[in-house]
Amino acid sequence: MKKMFNGEKAITLITLIITIIILLILAGVVFGALLGNNGLLSRAGESKDVWKLAEFKEEVQMQILDIKMKSVEESVKFTSGYSFKDYLFEHLELSMIEDEKYGDVIDNLDGTISLKREWMEAFIDEDFEVHVSGGTNFYVKVEYSTKEWTNKSITATITANKSIQPIGGWNKKNNRTYTKSYPSNITDNVPVTTLDGDVAIATVIMGP
Numbered sequence: 001m002k003k004m005f006n007g008e009k010a011i012t013l014i015t016l017i018i019t020i021i022i023l024l025i026l027a028g029v030v031f032g033a034l035l036g037n038n039g040l041l042s043r044a045g046e047s048k049d050v051w052k053l054a055e056f057k058e059e060v061q062m063q064i065l066d067i068k069m070k071s072v073e074e075s076v077k078f079t080s081g082y083s084f085k086d087y088l089f090e091h092l093e094l095s096m097i098e099d100e101k102y103g104d105v106i107d108n109l110d111g112t113i114s115l116k117r118e119w120m121e122a123f124i125d126e127d128f129e130v131h132v133s134g135g136t137n138f139y140v141k142v143e144y145s146t147k148e149w150t151n152k153s154i155t156a157t158i159t160a161n162k163s164i165q166p167i168g169g170w171n172k173k174n175n176r177t178y179t180k181s182y183p184s185n186i187t188d189n190v191p192v193t194t195l196d197g198d199v200a201i202a203t204v205i206m207g208p
Helices: 002-035 040-073 084-099
Strands: 104-107 113-117 120-124 130-133 140-144 154-160 171-174 177-182 186-193 199-206
Touching (some): 040 186, 084 113
Antiparallel strands (some): 113 120, 120 130
């Protein structure tokens, strides 16, 4: 009876040790899935950043549209000495003073304007297109195979100023350029990420 008891005790101890080892392995897997570089918490944080960048971009675009409408209502006459860019810069600065939304408004003196808020930056180019990034001087632009009306598919091309990670559903031309064919009207906010993890939003607009 005594030997049998010792045997059962030994088996129970071995079972306990094996159980603890399995639990430690599972804990490692769970922590890796949550906290790793590509873990759930990391991806959740990236998704939140992408959403905030998209929201920031839309806000700046609406601000530009409102200022354009204001210039029409006021019948402002633009000349080579006072362009719409100058008018836009002035009103963006006024907006910053009134509601302190944008933080810093910078005239880049090359026909472009930058707006900085928290960790985000919006870059307004010469055509008044808005590009946003995480404040790391990372920008993307979108070009189209045609801007004329057509019943055929249109190819959009995203070009970045840095090497980028693969974009899901897009065709790679080189380390900075990807293309995709769109058969119908759509507005598509495409997250673009550098090899270092910086994120920018490329907004593809097909249709009116």
